[in-house]
Structure formats: structure tokens, C-alpha cells
Amino acid sequence: MDPHKIQRLIYIIGFLDLLGASLIIPLIILQVRSLGLSHVVGGAINSVYGVLQLVTSPVVGRWSDGWGRRPVMLVCLIATAISYVILGASQSLLVIISGRIMAGIFKHSQTVCRALLADVTPPEDRSRVFGIFNAASSMGFIVGPMLGGHLSELENGFTLVCNIGALFFILDFALCWLFVPNIESAHSRSSKSISEGETVLQAFSFMKDIDWKVFGDIFLVRFFLSFSSLVYRSNFSLLIDQNFGASPKVIGYLISFQGIISAVAGFFTGKVSKIYQDSQRELFHSSVLLTLALLGLTLAPSLTLLLACLIPLCVSSAVIRVSSSAITIGRCEPDKVGSVTGFGQSIASVARMITPLIAGLTQEISIYGPGMTGTLSAGVGAALAGIISYRQKSKVE
Numbered sequence: 225m226d227p228h229k230i231q232r233l234i235y236i237i238g239f240l241d242l243l244g245a246s247l248i249i250p251l252i253i254l255q256v257r258s259l260g261l262s263h264v265v266g267g268a269i270n271s272v273y274g275v276l277q278l279v280t281s282p283v284v285g286r287w288s289d290g291w292g293r294r295p296v297m298l299v300c301l302i303a304t305a306i307s308y309v310i311l312g313a314s315q316s317l318l319v320i321i322s323g324r325i326m327a328g329i330f331k332h333s334q335t336v337c338r339a340l341l342a343d344v345t346p347p348e349d350r351s352r353v354f355g356i357f358n359a360a361s362s363m364g365f366i367v368g369p370m371l372g373g374h375l376s377e378l379e380n381g382f383t384l385v386c387n388i389g390a391l392f393f394i395l396d397f398a399l400c401w402l403f404v405p406n407i408e409s410a411h412s413r414s415s416k417s418i419s420e421g422e423t424v425l426q427a428f429s430f431m432k433d434i435d436w437k438v439f440g441d442i443f444l445v446r447f448f449l450s451f452s453s454l455v456y457r458s459n460f461s462l463l464i465d466q467n468f469g470a471s472p473k474v475i476g477y478l479i480s481f482q483g484i485i486s487a488v489a490g491f492f493t494g495k496v497s498k499i500y501q502d503s504q505r506e507l508f509h510s511s512v513l514l515t516l517a518l519l520g521l522t523l524a525p526s527l528t529l530l531l532a533c534l535i536p537l538c539v540s541s542a543v544i545r546v547s548s549s550a551i552t553i554g555r556c557e558p559d560k561v562g563s564v565t566g567f568g569q570s571i572a573s574v575a576r577m578i579t580p581l582i583a584g585l586t587q588e589i590s591i592y593g594p595g596m597t598g599t600l601s602a603g604v605g606a607a608l609a610g611i612i613s614y615r616q617k618s619k620v621e
Contacts, residue, residue, distance in 0.1 A: 227344040242364035304330050366487060442555070442612065445507070445609050452598040508606065514536075
């Protein structure tokens with residue numbers, strides 16, 4: 225199958241994937257509260273999901289290296305669909321936890337999609353392809369929360385939303401089953417080192433496969449930059465409400481605006497990469513832009529200035545995702561792309577697990593606490609990215 229056709233198909237799968245996932249994101253806490261449970265319980269459920277994503281993402285990536293991308297993708301998609309059906313039937317805490325545990329283990333279709341794109345795309349074109357994939361996925365995230373919000377107002381709305389989300393994953397399953405060829409990684413073609421009887425414990429040996437001298441610095445940069453955006457966004461609604469008295473409707477528009485800018489920016493990240501011709505320098509400059517955007521957002525005296533600062537925040541985040549992925553994959557051996565990509569995805573999961581706690585603690589000190597914490601974290605990430613860029617420049621010279 226033509227690689228370009230595979231790429232376009234993966235873009236569609238990525239769009240439907242985040243469309244299905246984002247349908248329920250604004251509704252899970254509301255469902256927990258409707259059952260008479262506390263915010264703490266809702267946060268604990270999200271934490272369990274984040275922990276499972278952290279643990280299983282690199283494992284799934286490694287399995288895709290050994291067994292091929294298509295079969296692993298099919299398992300992830302159908303299992304995620306089932307988890308959404310379970311969640312939609314939730315009338316107790318146990319059912320909700322069961323659905324989120326299953327989703328936490330198997331919701332890794334984005335990771336496998338990126339590994340598949342890396343398999344069919346030459347290195348010099350990966351930044352452009354990853355940018356389009358991120359943009360297509362972001363479009364799903366724009367539509368999903370709004371659609372889920374409207375549908376949730378209907379009778380048995382939460383169940384309806386979850387079942388529709390499951391249908392999107394089933395549609396992805398059908399597309400993968402019918403049209404995605406079973407492209408194996410270089411590791412699979414050379415050696416079936418992962419047998420069908422391999423246990424989960426053996427799968428964790430991916431940690432030994434990663435050369436931390438090679439990847440340690442870029443993983444550290446990715447953590448600080450992911451943390452910076454997440455810790456600010458965890459406080460976004462409260463900041464807008466308390467500082468500007470904005471209604472939930474206005475806040476919703478602002479969130480959708482971020483999604484639109486991120487999607488548009490994704491389509492241009494490839495052109496940005498071609499202009500730079502240097503992923504290290506591109507990452508450094510976008511990290512500095514992220515730092516300045518977070519500082520501006522935290523101190524913005526008006527909604528107009530805040531809206532203006534959201535643009536560089538979304539643009540820099542889009543470029544950072546692509547450039548950091550390109551650097552990570554560029555350092556990989558062909559047989560390690562899946563496992564290293566999976567571990568890279570887990571870094572965001574680590575940040576996602578700890579940001580609610582950090583945001584809450586800093587918010588006790590000041591409403592600007594999460595924003596300033598994010599700015600500081602982005603500054604550290606930018607400094608480390610600058611060191612990586614300098615070292616690369618020194619090697620070239």
C-alpha cells in the first residue's frame with residue numbers, strides 16, 4: 225500500500241480517536257458527582273487512569289515492535305470501545321473504576337499511530353507528517369467536548385455519549401481491519417524476539433533497552449515542558465472566572481479557540497521544521513516562546529490580552545510536540561522506535577498525574593500560583609533545550 229495513503233488513513237484514525245475520547249472528558253467528574261461521590265474520588269479515578277497510561281504505554285509500544293503495528297492497534301481500539309460501553313453503564317463507583325482501568329490499559333492507539341507513521345515515513349519528512357497527524361487529532365478534540373456537552377443534556381445523556389464514543393473507536397477498528405496493512409517494525413522483520421508467550425513482566429525489559437545517555441536529556445526537556453502547560457491548564461477555568469468574571473460559555477469558547485489554533489498550527493509545523501532544518505534549535509526557540517506565553521497568560525490584565533497570549537501558547541506547544549518527537553525518533557535504532565515512542569508518551573502521563581496536586585498546593589498560596597509554576601517549569605525546559613541545541617551545534621562545527 226502506498227505510504228501516502230497509509231498516512232492519510234492514520235490521520236483519519238487519529239481524528240476519530242480523539243473525537244471519541246474527548247466526548248466524555250468534561251462529563252466524567254459530573255457523572256461521579258451525580259452518584260453522590262466527591263471531587264476527591266473523581267481525582268483519584270483520573271489518577272488511576274494516568275498511572276496505568278504511564279505503565280502500559282511503553283509496554284504497548286514494545287509489543288507493537290515485536291508483533292506488528294496492526295494487531296496491537298486492533299486490540300487497543302476494540303478494548304477501548306468496550307471500556308467506554310462499561311463506563312456508559314456506570315451506576316456505581318466500581319463500574320466507573322472498571323471502565324477507566326480498562327481504558328487506562330488499552331487506550332494507546334495514538335502511540336501506535338505515531339509508531340506506524342514513523343515506519344512508513346522517511347526521517348526527513350517525519351516532522352511534517354507528525355504535525356499533520358497532531359492537527360487532525362486536535363480537530364477531534366475541538367468537536368468532541370462541544371458535542372458531548374450537547375448530547376449529555378438529553379435523557380440518559382452520559383450513557384448516550386459513552387456509547388457514541390465507543391462507536392467512534394469501533395469505526396477506527398473497522399478502518400484498521402480493512403485498510404491498514406500489517407507493517408512490522410524492523411525489529412519484527414529481523415527477529416521475533418517477543419514471543420506470544422511473553423509475559424507482562426518481560427515486556428517491562430524495555431527500560432533496559434533505552435540508552436539513558438542518549439535519551440535522558442530530551443526526556444527531561446519533554447517532562448518540564450509538558451508539566452508547564454498542564455499545570456497552567458489545570459487552573460485555567462478558575463483563573464478566567466476569578467480574574468475576569470467570565471461565564472462558563474465564554475470559558476468554553478476560549479477552550480475551543482485553543483483547539484482551533486492548535487489544529488491550524490499543526491498543519492504548519494512541517495514548514496517550520498523545513499525552515500529551521502534543525503530540530504534542536506527549533507525546540508529551543510519554541511520552548512522560549514512557551515515560557516513567554518505562560519508568563520503573559522498568568523499576568524494578563526484583560527481577556528483581550530489573554531486571548532492574544534493563547535495563540536503563542538498553542539503554536540509553541542504544537543511545534544514542541546513535533547520537534548521533540550523528531551529528536552527522540554532521530555536518536556532511535558529502527559527496532560526501538562515503538563518502545564521509545566511509547567516511553568516518550570508516558571512522560572506526559574507522569575506530568576498529568578502530578579499536576580493536579582501541584583496546582584492545588586500553589587493555588588492555596590495564590591491564584592497565580594499554577595501559572596507562575598508553569599512559567600518556571602517552561603523556563604527550565606527551555607534552558608535544557610538550549611543546552612541540547614548548543615551541543616548539537618558544537619558537534620556539527
